[in-house]
Amino acid sequence: MITADRMAEVDRNAAALGVPRAKLMESSGNAVARVVREHAEPGASVTLLCGRGNNGGDAFVAARFLDEFDVRVVLLGRPETISTEIARDNWAALQTAEIQTRQVRDGSAFRPGDSSVGTDTERDGDTSGSADAAESDGPLADADVVVDALLGTGVTGALREPAATAARAVNRAGERGATVLSVDVPSGVDADTGESAGVAVEPDAVVTFHDTKPGLRERAAADEFAVTVADIGIPEAAERFVGPGDLRPLGRRRDSHKGDHGEVLVVGGGPYTGAPTLAARAALRAGADLVRVAVPASIAREVQGFDESLIVRPYDGDRIGSETVETVLDLAEEQDTVVLGPGLGDAPETLTAVETFLDRYDGTAVVDAEATRLVPEVTTDATLVCTPHRGEFAAMGGDPSGDWETRAAAVESFAAGLDADATLVVTGPEDVISDGETTRISRTGNPSMTVGGTGDVLAGVAGALTAVVDPARGASLAAWATGRAGDTAAETYGDGLVATDLLPVLPSALRDDETGSGGTGGRSDGSEGGR
Template sequence: MITSERMAAVDANAAALGVPRKQLMESSGNAVAREVREVADPGDAVCIVAGRGNNGGDAFVAARFLDEYNVTTLLLGRAERIGTDIARANWDALTAAEADTREVTDSADFELPDADVIVDAMLGTGVTGALREPEATAAAAINDADATVIAVDVPSGVDADTGESDGVAVEADRVVTFHDEKPGLSELDARVRVADIGIPDAAELFVERGDLRTLSRDPQSHKGDHGEVLVVGGGPYTGAPALSAQAALRAGADLVRVACPESVAREVQGYEESLIVRPLPGERLRAGHVDRLLDLAADHDAVVFGPGLGDAEETGAAAREFLSSFDGTCVVDADPLREVPDVETDAELVCTPHQGELVAMGGETADDWRERRDLVERFAADLGHTLLVKGAYDVISDGDRTRVGRTGNPGMTVGGTGDVLAGITGALASIRDPVTAAGLAAYVNGRAGDLVVEEQGYGLLATDLLDRVPEAMWGDDE
């Protein structure tokens, strides 16, 4: 099954992979036409009730394939307000062919002709909430009609993810949905057919720009809605925690605090005025700091643990104690990664090893990315946590869901880019599930590196990525 939000991302990913929405619409419309043929006899009256979005566009295509029937297409609204170019082109194709097409601009004027089959293509999976006019009037008329009702993708007025409706909704006899079944359709008293419309498996496997759709923000957002992140790092190194913290801010976290040994606190603060630094006594992380860290972590949505902590034995012991006691979301990076396999924890961990660190954790790797994907997936299942294994192809898996990232370039072998990745992952893990967060972070980090290299060539610094993170996340990538 696939949620409506995820389906929209996969749709856009298919376009990024070279399968345009126009081609998918042609396949979708053909699938709807096949469903009509299953229930209609030649010469039967078929009425298509269509909205102004791509759901309506699918039905306009279907109308072209139904010449053996008496087809009437009702457009709810004015043709000039059809929302996408491809839907408008298919409407224009119907009108140019002098098909029976009618615009309904007022619910008071809605009149459903007698029909043997009605196709509901008013609203698709991305629309939720109570139906407005003229859709509400049209849905009521469809329900009163003595006809077989076929819904395109989801009955209008029904939430594709829950099967619930807020007020009137189309009561379909059949549903033609695309690519994969939507969770809410199982709740309906209707026959559901899943049509393969040519979306490649790669659109779900590879993280592409369609996945960035999930990063849109509510205009009514308040401070804290987009995550508060705690970075625990530093001691032997100062740049690493500062890079992670700045990256978390650039990736949209509302507040970022850094807990680091007091010996480096002033230096870390000096990197960026927006950082809030919480000093820990001494020169490196040790067991005596754990209670303080747990208190701090409880006030944050995600923790990034590890950048610049070093490999001292007392620091490793503190890492084990913290991870075993913490029960929130934690991105684990750098030296503490080796402690993860020996820790029992209720925390949701996102581990970000490169391939050498993966082997040190007890995992296996391979040169071929497909073989490496399978190895990472199995190790993640054994580990019980999410892995983001860095490489030319980043592999992200929790043992059940697996994604692959392909952005990035050889210039990113420079030190510090992993710290940036950890910070981006922390920001996203504060508001998204671990696999989604890690997959998006891998894409964004690599894309930021690509933007730098496109402009200046190799020789990039990790700090060069920071200013490019917002563009990689929210910029126009078309």
């Protein structure tokens, strides 16, 4: 199964892999046409009721494959408001093919007994705007099959007008004996929950794409309709490999406030000053609103001097130890995520302090550098993201050898065997990210990133992202975006790249080149649809 949001991400990743969205729509429309043929004999009357998103675009395509039927395409809205270029192109193709189309701009045409259809326009001499036709739901009159392509999986909430009135008309057509086929999900039904906040289409069958949706399965079981899952050509790699589609959850609301997008505490330093600073600055560049750095007082001034945006919280001594763990735990209590490890070193008292911290901490922690070796033995209620390079993974007890597929299997098995709730990000030519159940691969990055400090940047980015999305997703995105930033920096610096070169390009690495933003800012409320 796949959720609506994840389906949108996979669709975008497929486009990034070179599978054009127009091709996916062509395959989807063909699949709809095949299911129509299963429910109707040649010559039957088929009306496709279409919204202005990609769901409607799928039906525009389907109409071109149904030349053995008496086909009519009804657009709910004006053609110039069709929301995507590929859907607009397929609407234009209907005009070229001289397929009968009609535009319905409000709900009056669907109300029984209401002949106020003056806002409708039609082609090819259609006369269904008459009062008699209006009494039998106007555009759906005498249809043997009604294809519901009003709204797709990307909508939630109650249907708004005129979609609500149109959905009621579809249901009346079904009561009269027409076969109702919904595209992807019945309009008005939440694809993830199966619930409807108001009126929803009641189909006889549904054709959905790539994989079934959680709510669709629930609804089909309750309402006893058939579901066809159509393969539309989305490659497995679109789910396996991290891509720009995974950026979708990072959109910000216009009414956001300070702190809404993450507060991160970096715990590091002692032997080193650069590592915790790199991690903290990376967390800021990756979108965290506030980043605090807990470091020994002996290096606090140097750390503060790197960046005035950092909030430095010094504690006594030259390194973290048993006497300072309580202070660090108090600092961590109010944070969304803790990044633990950059620059701490491997002194015995330091590792003991790290173990004590993890034993008592119950939030989300990104564990980096030498601290990762403790994870297989630690008992913790914390949710962990571990960012070892291959040598550190070996020190944890894992096997980093082999090609990426071999390493992916090894990392997944290792993560599954941990007592802690942990996601591993094992870096290499291909980064492997696994929580023991789901395993993703990131293919960004380059050999110039073997320079010291890039792992600290990764840890900071992971800290920022896991503050706003779930750990497995945040870890995957962190690996992908850090590698992407490294690729951009390498275009300028080549093998002279240093870790600080990644910082200024991290924001663009976390932005989708296609949409110009890091996300969509949320799902639609039902005003229009899409796949």
